[in-house]
Amino acid sequence: MADNSTSLRLWRQIPFFKREEAAVSDRIKDERRLGWVFWAAFSYIMALILLTISTNFLPYKDPAFQDYGFINSGLSAKYWFGGDALGRDIFSRVIHGAGISFSVAFTSPFIGMAIGLLMGMSAGYFRGRVDTVVSIIVDSILAFPNIVLAIAVLFFAGPTLPNLILVIAFYTIPQFTRIARANTLLYAQREFVMAARAQGASHLRILIRELLPNVIIPLAAFSLLVMSFTIILEGTLSFLGVGIPPPTPTWGRMISEGVEELVENAWIAFVPSIFMFLTILSLNLMGDRLRQFTDVKASNA
Amino acid sequence: MNYFKAKILHLVPVFFLVTFASFMMLNLLPGDLVDAILLDEESSVPSAADRAALEKELNLDKPVIIRYFIWLGNMFQGDLGRSYINTQPVTEALALRIPVSLELMIMAQILAIGIAVPLGLISGYKAGQPIDRGISAGAFAVLAVPLFIMGTVLIWIFAIWWPILPSSGHTDFAKDAWGNIQGFILPALTIGLIEVPVLMRVLRTDLISTLQEDYIALAKSKGMSTRYILFNHALRPSSFTFITILGLQLGNLITGSIVVETLFSIPGVGKLLIDAVDARDEILVQGVITFVALVYVGVNLLVDLMYAVLDPRVAARGA
Amino acid sequence: MSQDPLLSIQDVTVEYTTQGKRFAAISGVTFDIAEGETLGLVGESGCGKSTTGRAIIQLPRPTRGTVQFEGTELTTLPYDQMRQIRQRLQIIFQDPVSSLNPRRKVKDIVAEPLVIAGISDKAEREGRVREVLTAVGMDPDITMERRPHQFSGGQCQRICIARALIMEPKLIVCDEPVSALDVSVQAQILNLLEDMKERYGLTLLFISHDLAVVKNISDRVAVMYLGKFCELASSLRIYEAPAHPYTAGLMATIPTIEAGAQLETAALSGEIPSPLNPPSGCRFRTRCPIAQDKCASDEPQFREIETGHFVACHFPLTGGTA
Numbered sequence: 001m002a003d004n005s006t007s008l009r010l011w012r013q014i015p016f017f018k019r020e021e022a023a024v025s026d027r028i029k030d031e032r033r034l035g036w037v038f039w040a041a042f043s044y045i046m047a048l049i050l051l052t053i054s055t056n057f058l059p060y061k062d063p064a065f066q067d068y069g070f071i072n073s074g075l076s077a078k079y080w081f082g083g084d085a086l087g088r089d090i091f092s093r094v095i096h097g098a099g100i101s102f103s104v105a106f107t108s109p110f111i112g113m114a115i116g117l118l119m120g121m122s123a124g125y126f127r128g129r130v131d132t133v134v135s136i137i138v139d140s141i142l143a144f145p146n147i148v149l150a151i152a153v154l155f156f157a158g159p160t161l162p163n164l165i166l167v168i169a170f171y172t173i174p175q176f177t178r179i180a181r182a183n184t185l186l187y188a189q190r191e192f193v194m195a196a197r198a199q200g201a202s203h204l205r206i207l208i209r210e211l212l213p214n215v216i217i218p219l220a221a222f223s224l225l226v227m228s229f230t231i232i233l234e235g236t237l238s239f240l241g242v243g244i245p246p247p248t249p250t251w252g253r254m255i256s257e258g259v260e261e262l263v264e265n266a267w268i269a270f271v272p273s274i275f276m277f278l279t280i281l282s283l284n285l286m287g288d289r290l291r292q293f294t295d296v297k298a299s300n301a
Numbered sequence: 302m303n304y305f306k307a308k309i310l311h312l313v314p315v316f317f318l319v320t321f322a323s324f325m326m327l328n329l330l331p332g333d334l335v336d337a338i339l340l341d342e343e344s345s346v347p348s349a350a351d352r353a354a355l356e357k358e359l360n361l362d363k364p365v366i367i368r369y370f371i372w373l374g375n376m377f378q379g380d381l382g383r384s385y386i387n388t389q390p391v392t393e394a395l396a397l398r399i400p401v402s403l404e405l406m407i408m409a410q411i412l413a414i415g416i417a418v419p420l421g422l423i424s425g426y427k428a429g430q431p432i433d434r435g436i437s438a439g440a441f442a443v444l445a446v447p448l449f450i451m452g453t454v455l456i457w458i459f460a461i462w463w464p465i466l467p468s469s470g471h472t473d474f475a476k477d478a479w480g481n482i483q484g485f486i487l488p489a490l491t492i493g494l495i496e497v498p499v500l501m502r503v504l505r506t507d508l509i510s511t512l513q514e515d516y517i518a519l520a521k522s523k524g525m526s527t528r529y530i531l532f533n534h535a536l537r538p539s540s541f542t543f544i545t546i547l548g549l550q551l552g553n554l555i556t557g558s559i560v561v562e563t564l565f566s567i568p569g570v571g572k573l574l575i576d577a578v579d580a581r582d583e584i585l586v587q588g589v590i591t592f593v594a595l596v597y598v599g600v601n602l603l604v605d606l607m608y609a610v611l612d613p614r615v616a617a618r619g620a
Numbered sequence: 621m622s623q624d625p626l627l628s629i630q631d632v633t634v635e636y637t638t639q640g641k642r643f644a645a646i647s648g649v650t651f652d653i654a655e656g657e658t659l660g661l662v663g664e665s666g667c668g669k670s671t672t673g674r675a676i677i678q679l680p681r682p683t684r685g686t687v688q689f690e691g692t693e694l695t696t697l698p699y700d701q702m703r704q705i706r707q708r709l710q711i712i713f714q715d716p717v718s719s720l721n722p723r724r725k726v727k728d729i730v731a732e733p734l735v736i737a738g739i740s741d742k743a744e745r746e747g748r749v750r751e752v753l754t755a756v757g758m759d760p761d762i763t764m765e766r767r768p769h770q771f772s773g774g775q776c777q778r779i780c781i782a783r784a785l786i787m788e789p790k791l792i793v794c795d796e797p798v799s800a801l802d803v804s805v806q807a808q809i810l811n812l813l814e815d816m817k818e819r820y821g822l823t824l825l826f827i828s829h830d831l832a833v834v835k836n837i838s839d840r841v842a843v844m845y846l847g848k849f850c851e852l853a854s855s856l857r858i859y860e861a862p863a864h865p866y867t868a869g870l871m872a873t874i875p876t877i878e879a880g881a882q883l884e885t886a887a888l889s890g891e892i893p894s895p896l897n898p899p900s901g902c903r904f905r906t907r908c909p910i911a912q913d914k915c916a917s918d919e920p921q922f923r924e925i926e927t928g929h930f931v932a933c934h935f936p937l938t939g940g941t942a
Contacts, residue, residue, distance in 0.1 A: 136314075143315050144322070145597045147556040148574075152590050155578050156326045191713040192721045195783070198677050198711045199733045200703035209732075213723035232447045236556070239449040240563055240575055252449070259453055259564065262468075263461055270457075273450045281445035288441075 038289045041282035048279065052099045061089040063096045064247040081271045084254070085261050090268065093249040094275050100250045101279065104165055104234045105227040109176075111169035113223055116176025121207055121215060123177070124184025134181070138174045146171045147236065154242050161244060164237070168230050179222055183215040221294045224287030228280040235276060251276045308605055312598065319598055320376070323591040324369050327583060381588035386580050391588030394573060401471065402569035405492070405561065406554050408485050412493030413500060413550075420497065421504030426531060428509050437505075440498035448557055452491040452564045459487060469566040488565045492557035496550055503546050551600050555593060624691065625652035626823050627676065627791060632685030634671050643896045645671040646847040649685070650922065653791070658817065658824040660838030660855065662831055662870065664892060668847040669827045673793040676825065677711055678702060690790065707737055710784035714796035716776035720768035726753075726779055727764035733787045748786060755819065756782045756812060774805035778812065785816060791823045798833060810837055831874050835859060840928075843867045846895055846903040849922055853929040863925055863936035866904045902934065910935055 054060075071087040081090040123134035153167045187193065188211065196206050237243035238252025246253065251272045258269025363371070375381070381391035424436045446454075460468035466487050472480040511517065520530050559571030566572070570589060577585035633647045646668035653659045663669050675682045678694055687694045689709060694702065713719045720729055730753065731745045739745055750760040756778040768776055777797060784792050794813065798806040814837065817824060828834050834841055835855060842852040843866065851864040862868040869888040890907040893899055899906050905915040914934055922932040 139311075140315065140318050143319050143598055143601075144594050145552050145555045147559055148590055148593050148597075151559075151574065151578060152323075152326050152586070155586055156583075191715055191719040194674075194679060195711065195713065195719050195780075196732065197679055198706060198709075199783075199787075200706035200736050201732070205736070209724075210721050214721070217723075228445070235447050236449060236560060239447075240560065240578075242575070242578055255449060255453060259456070262453065262457055266457055266461070269453050273453060276447065277445055277450060280447070281442065284441070284445050 034289055034293065038286055041285040044278060044282045045286070048098050048275075049102060051095050052102055055095055055099060060095060061092045063088060063093040063249045065089070082265075082267060084268050085257065085265075090254075090271050093254055094251070094272050097249045097251040097254055097272060098275065098279070100161075100238075100244055100248060101231045101234055101276075103161065104168055105230050105283075107165045108169040108230045109172050109223045109226040111165070112172030112226065113176045113219055115169075115173050116178075117180050117212075117215070117219065119173070120177040120180025120182075121184045121211060124181040125188050125203070125207055125211065127185075131181075134177065138177055141170065141174050146233065150233065150237055151240070151242050154237065159243060159245050164234065164243060168233050171233070172226050172230065175222070175226060176219060179219055180215055183218055184211055187211055187214045217294050218291070221287060221290035224283050224290060228283035228287070231276070231280055231283070304609055305606060308602060308609075312602055315598055316595075319594045320373060320591065321369060323587060323594060324372050325365075326587055326590070328365070376591070381591060382584040384577075384582050384585045386582045386585070391585055391592075394585065395570065395589065395592055398568060398570045398573045401567060402558050402562070402571065404474075405485060405488055405558055405567060405569055408482075408489035409492035409496070409554065409557065410550075412489050413496040416493060417497045417500035417504065421501040422508065422531065424501065425505040425508030425512070426527075428505070433505075436501070440501055443494060444498045446495070448491060448495055448560045449564060451494055452488070452561055455487050455491055455494075456564075471567045484565075484567070488561040488567055491561050491564075492554065495557065496553060499550070500546060551597065551604070555597065626655040626657075626690060627653040627825075628686075628688040629672075629676070630686045630688075632672070632675050632682045632687060634668075634675050634680070635683040638896070641896055644683075644847055645895065646675065646844075648922075649675075649844075649847075649849055651842060651849065651852060653823055653825060655790070655823055656821065657839045658826055658837055660834035660841040661825060661827045661844065662834050662841060663829065663844035665829055666892065666895065667844045668895075669829075669844055670795050671847075672844070673711065673795045673825060673827050676791075676793055677706070677709055703736075707733065707787040708790045709793075710787070710789040710791070711793040711795060712777070712780050712784050712797045715800050716773055716780050717768065717800075719780050720776055722768055724767070725764065726766055726768065726771075729768070730779065730783045730786055733783065737787060749782075752782045752786045753779075755785065755816070758782065772805075773801050774809060777801065777805075777809050781809075781812065781816065785820060788820060789822070791825065793825045793827070795827045796829065797826075799828065799830065806833065813837065831870055835874075843870065846893065846898050848903055849930070849932060850904065851929075851931045851933075852922075853931075857929055861938040863929065863931040863938045864904075864933045865908050865910055865935075865937065868937055869907075869909075902932075 065088060067083060067087040067089070069087070071083055071085060073083040073087075076082065081094065084090055084093070119134045119137065123131040150164075150167045150171070154163055157163050193206060193210055196210050201209070234243060234250070235252035235255075238250040239256045241253070241256065243252060244250055254272040255269050255276075258266075258272070261268045379392050381395075383390045384394065420436055420440075424433045427433045443451075456468045459466045467484050468487065471484050474481040517530060555571075558569055559574060561567070562569040562571040563575045570593065574586065574589045574593070577589060629649060629651050632649045634645045635642050636645055637643075649668075649672055651659070661669050661672065674680070676687060676689075676694075678687070678697075681695055685695070689705060692705065694705065697705065720726075727746070727749055730749045734745045734748060749764065753760040753763055758775065758778050763771075763779070768779070771779065781797075797813070798809050801809060810833065813824065813826075816822060824837075826834060826837055838855045840853065841855050841858045843850045843858070843864065845866050851858065851862065851867045853863075858867060859871065862871055866888075873888065888907060893903070893906055899916070900919075901917050902908070902911070902915040902920050905911040908915065912935070918934070920932045920934045922930055924930050925936055925938070
């Protein structure tokens, strides 16, 4: 098997705290509780999601409306975060921009997770040829540097939200596949799988009933980290001007527009930057904590 | 040697996959490629003769698979087509831009190592103590900063708030070497800082496990100084993984240079790509993407092979 | 043993491939189990006892040989028919915690064989789960809604036994069922198995590395070494008068109160050879205190030296000689 280099390649795709963290004992304590940091991050994300949803029925200012009296205006009662270079309401644009980020973050990872589960669990359970085929598919996905493929697809197939979601989802497949495979390998050796086979359970039943409930937990924890990855990728594409085109506000584009005004009106770039940073940080914190949490539980069980 | 052969053989399908995908991208275009190109060229109503000429040049009268192999053959002769905006050959445009991107990446890597190594050493040596916690928390925060925000913040700090470095522009090294390097500091720092958490964390973890080895305890018991142990014993085995990870950062480096070249207006390959996208120069986009993907595949192979050379166990296992 | 045996194994070989090499985990294993009997299977770890147990339930299917259960040949049975047979042929594993899916409720774990067998009536399933949990000494009201990690090892093994019993099987392969448990709990589980055997009319293949455990529960005992059978005899006979030097060596490791009842053979010494590369001739010769030249050249046949007492040795300690 081309196993070693594959796992190495996949490893690179994962943020930095993969497995070494667990080995370093000084980080593992307080294993039963999620801790206030987790709940703070959770609250922030929930608040932002609620704000995003509220754009559907609360009368926010039109994010594309240009109020010439408020070009580059500072903070005010009317414009909470001020107006940008075209006099548009930054607060409203940030909230609407969160909508694009979240619509990618809450779809792409789950498409990737579904495909990754299918491929990773098949590879880990059946091994042999299936494993080889899956590793070839994963290697092929990783043959393109992610940003370049995303630029290419959005350029040639059009910068629409479905295209954006799909191309980002495509890039989350290898990570999910790898984790699903590793966990399936781990659990498939447990005797309860052998017991199920001895009872005459079909492969499909074993995969769904016995393995899936175990494998999906570390994947779900990991999906939070993938969400932050997708938000960064979406933001980067928007920043480069190849993402969702105007007038739809996106954080990446807001920041790229703000850079033009950096000398005089730095907050235009900084407001969406802070929102984006906090969102990614929160997802990372939650994902990291949940991953530790589920790791510990899995080893106890 | 089997391992190396297998690795290189593995490259064959990947090569065809990557080139075929790059080639097929043009076919993803909604509508007709010829129309798209001719409309870009401002000749308001494309004449039938124009169309025919262009179709012939693009070999559109032939089946896809033949066109692919013609394209592939041309590629091997260094011909990736020419830009439809300024008719410059793609390979020529690339040749001008490659040195710039290369300089940026090398500087970014130097800065990343320069920052990550001391931080990783301190953090690993003082594991669990306040200074380590501080560094780790900082690294965790940096991890949540996308490249373009990092760049924006650096510009604001070092070019606006405390204006000591230029925020954009590129000067030729031959004309003004110092100006050239100055221009690269902020962009390289942007990429470098983003890489620091990963490198630092790997070094830290490695160092912690190395410091627990028996021979370190032996060295200590022989009365060697902390610094001597750290640099002459502990650092050596640790750096192996570190070097590997460094090689594996290539994907991030490519993303990094695209973003940073756009943000700082540096005329590298990444900027070429984004400019081509903005100008809707299909052939140029395709050419640059093919080039970048091939470099990526090639360097990945190189990293795999180097890894095997450094650690013979890899080759043994893989065979 | 006049009637047809419940299970009959002929010349079974199971081969695995590791590191590109093929090796036989067990080779040429032959034995019968009569209905209602308990056959003990003993040997050091890695000797192929578990592989033998799993070859019976066709996980994996043996490379060669035949396995007949209730007169049906299992090794060539199509998948669907094998599923039917599985209900009558169950297995209990060594590690009860690992044998239970940590994410499922006890209720669902025990009912799973019923679901697989196609019993769709929920009330009926629940009734049978309650019944069998009570039989193994667990309170259904407390047990059913919980998950495995809330129970001790002994309790988990009871749940495993309940799961194995729910389809009322004929034969249960017990693969070291008490080895992972505390000594105090071992006796409880062994008693439970005896009770269940009585109540459900079971036949057991009881695999263990511990002769003392096997002694009490088995009617007959088989001894394995490096993938082959060394000796097979009634429990009484094999403990009284072991014929194979390896059996005798194993006996010497049992702590005993009676002094002087010891055999001339010393306790076992030396390393077990790798199954990848077993010794020529008799596989035990490298550790055998009475090995001779013949043992290296000729492989001893598994033969009957007295009624119901089989041994694979050129120079058996009791019974006839070569």
